[in-house]
Amino acid sequence: MSETKAWSVDKLRVFVVDLLTGLNVPSSDAKDVANALIRAHLRGYDTHGLSCLVGYVEALKENRINPQPDIKFDQRTSWTWLVDGDNGLGQIAATRAMELALKEATKIGIGAGLVRGSNHFGAAGVYSLMAVEKECIGIVTSNASCVTAPHGAVEPMLGTNPLSVVVPAGKCPPFALDMATSSGSRKKVREALASRKPIPSGWALNKQGEPTTDPGEALEGVMLSFGGAKGSGITLLVDILSGVLTGAEFGGRVLSVFTNQERASNNGHFMLAMKIESFMPVESFKRRMDEELTRILNLKPADPQRPVFYPGYRSGLQEAKQLEVGIPLSVDLVGKLEEIGSLHGVRFPK
């Protein structure tokens, strides 16, 4: 990306909080949203960062997202909490749900927070990463609006359905898997079309239901899960955990908050926290994790120019660095944020 200078976390947080509180979002909720969006940039998940604000602000102004949700909490067992997000910004209920899961995990070794009535929550990895400082393994899934065809079908019924699992380590950055269980995004297909490039095989079917690498054909057809039939099974599992089990929508009926809609999106999220001490002493575990992760880093790479790494390695290093030097943003994104800021009387920081 074409980058400009770097922004401090604090300055960006003030901007997001001022913008959202101006739209009647309570200040503490706005801080949770800001933290989630900014951490996405720190980890390199820029597609799930501040650019989401454009859609959120529009939805808040049109009352498609409830700015002041009355979030409900129901403790169903000693370890499970059901959270109803009351159609607020997804980050609010999601943050609460992982906090509750971690509270129970700290007490009895395991906790779960299940969310219904939510919206787009940004990057799944932001919530699973909350488990690290509590010495827990964090698992987060969410369902999403209908764009992906299950394996063998030519109709979409699933979403990008992210899955994130974070496992603490010792000296190594934590293992942090954070992935869409769909293959590519339609956004990337449109980019390929604009630049006249093919898309990778396995991403899409044309409208006849045949595999295609032509972006134009793909846009008329359907997107696929990652990893063929196996990946499709995982995308469906994410919908079961996030939608069927939580009481949210499922089976293709979650809506996108980024497009106009008649009713609430009703996304669901599933969050599980497991304390390492439930299984083995945390220091032994961390030594073992460091050994596992160091082995990965030391493997001979297929391309000598591209060392082998594990999920979370580069994001962890990037986060540590950017917390010191600030977050670079693309010129394009800065322009959008300046525009949305000036529309709402909030100055984007220099």
Added chain:
Amino acid sequence: MSETKAWSVDKLRVFVVDLLTGLNVPSSDAKDVANALIRAHLRGYDTHGLSCLVGYVEALKENRINPQPDIKFDQRTSWTWLVDGDNGLGQIAATRAMELALKEATKIGIGAGLVRGSNHFGAAGVYSLMAVEKECIGIVTSNASCVTAPHGAVEPMLGTNPLSVVVPAGKCPPFALDMATSSGSRKKVREALASRKPIPSGWALNKQGEPTTDPGEALEGVMLSFGGAKGSGITLLVDILSGVLTGAEFGGRVLSVFTNQERASNNGHFMLAMKIESFMPVESFKRRMDEELTRILNLKPADPQRPVFYPGYRSGLQEAKQLEVGIPLSVDLVGKLEEIGSLHGVRFPK
């Protein structure tokens, strides 16, 4: 496969139990092994069925597998059990671990059984399926001997590392994902070489570390995870849960019991059971699952001759049918079982 007649579960169980008890395996342990191997056939996982006996018997005779393991159980928290398989047949410790996980899940809604000191345990789905009759979600992972290169590497460090998740439904057969997290197996690559066919792209790298669909080149190179970088992250996660977290081997040091070896394989397995009632009333959940799964079955297929299904659908129907009519076995497998039986004075049933 070239099939002969069908065998009843009872006759096959008697054969396996007689064969194993003749090799000093206690009768109750032999029954667990028999049930696991036979259920693999019932579900259509024939590669993880009775053919495994050939390798098991050899390993038992050479004392590479302990016929009479002193399995140790350590309850670490209210919901976690650590099981040491004492280098016995993998099915024995794995069955115990899932039983313990389900016992705790029945009491407090969640249970985990972590196994170290184990061996090849057959099909992961056999253990996750045990969760269904207890109205639980069952999750099972295992690590395995070193054949798979992590994404970006040309050296293997991971195994076939199976992942299975089973979710009960109402009238529909349960959702039952049961997959190797590697792409194809080396066995299938050898079959492709023999029949002079290419292997699918994404399965393997040649010895220069380049993608190849040539089976000969693949056999000189390394196998890959399913689903590219994302799938590789999941294969590594399975090693973390099954090996790092359980106290078993990990990071490429699990051995195969099917090849000669100097020390115990030390596979690890991770098993988690979550009771549906911990999240929502089970009857509501089953109605929602049936709705989810029926939607999948009713999707328009890409190939009109191949209806869309979900993981576990065909296996569930096959199991119900074969419990009535018996299990067909390939002529080749029957020949092997007759031979191994006659070598050990146990007649394979007609």
